[in-house]
Amino acid sequence: MDVFQSDGHKIIQGDAIIALDSYIEDNSIDLIFADPPYNIGKNFNGLRDKWDSDNEYLTWCYQWLDLCIKKLKPTGSFYVMTSTQFMPYFDIYLREKINILSRIIWSYDSSGVQAKKFYGSMYEPILFCVKDKENYTFNANDILVEAKTGSKRKLIDYRKKIPTVYSSEKVPGNVWEFPRVRYRMDEYENHPTQKPIALLDRIVKASSNSNDTILDPFSGTFTTSFVAKSLNRKSIGIEINREYAKIGLRRLNIIQELDGIQLEKEKRSFENKKLEPTLPSLFNQ
Structure with a gap:
């Protein structure tokens, strides 16, 4: 477990459950955004997103869900995502422990044909929860x-x-239309399930205030922390994968070098291609 911090922003590189249990104070967080592995087989830089059974996945999820609720302030808000097939389990589990105010659909277009014998999935569900439905932050005008x-x-x-x-x-209503992050977008990082800045911008603006502390227990590309910093909030990001933690360290400008390597954004293939000379440039040589 490595901890890096600077100017109100902290990155914990290690297991989410251990970090939540041992490194985060109870009742200390204003806003949590959780985008965990979905148990659908994605490859996260060598870590496969697949449990041996659905029950094992849900048991693991219930552990960190309980810890997240424990870490929230009494006035705190909790946004949580998972796959469409597991969200009903999250919903039933959480409604006994916290107030679910909204069931949000993040809708996006597909880059191609996703299915031919059934209706392909083109959305991801998000639960918006609060501890106290009479006392929580919601900046509607923002x-x-x-x-x-x-x-x-x-x-x-x-x-x-x-x-x-x-x-x-x-x-906004509870159907949000934001494009997914694609390879040629400026915000793209090398991660299979990166969430767009626009999505986190809405959540952070709505459910936190300046100098509040925002936690993301599955930080990935650290977009939550990046948006928090841009909006003058404090952040804590947890990430088990060291290569992804390096993305966060760079995006938040916490350190410039790790493991003897300079932290620089990896160039994409189209950025590495050399421009072929044009006829006018050849004549001018």
Whole structure:
């Protein structure tokens, strides 16, 4: 277990359950975003996302879910993701322990045909939970989106004493459309399940305030910590894979070198290609 920290941001490289149990104080976290392995067989830099049985996976999940709730402040918020097939188990388990306020769908387009004999999955579910449904942070004005009824269709609300065009802004509903992170995007890192900055930006803005502490127990590319830093929050990121921890150390600018290697963003194939000379450039040589 290695711990790196600087300017209010901490990275714990090690097992999530051990780190949560031994390195995070109880009732100390304002916001938790958890995006764990989904038990669907993804390869995370040599660590396979697959348990021997569904029961083993759920037993492991219930351990860290309990710890996350324990670490939340009484006013804290908890966003948790998993695969569509396991979210019902999470929902039933958590509703006895914490208040589930919203069941969110993160919807995205597919890069190609996903299935031919059934309906391919094009969304991931997120639960939004709070410890105290009468006392929690929700900055509605910081996450307003366009309300097409008023902004584009200009429909009139005749129920009011003075008929008025519907509002042009609204709080987002529970279906969120953000594109997945793709290879050629500037924010892309070498990770199979990277979550977009826009998704975390909405969550962090809505459910935390300046100087709050945000925890991500399965940090991956450390987008949660990256967004937290950009919005003047503190962060704690836990990641078992050392190569992914290096991404976080670089993105948060905590250290510049680890294991004798300079922490630099890996160039993608199209960035390494040399431009072929054009005729004018050849004539000018």
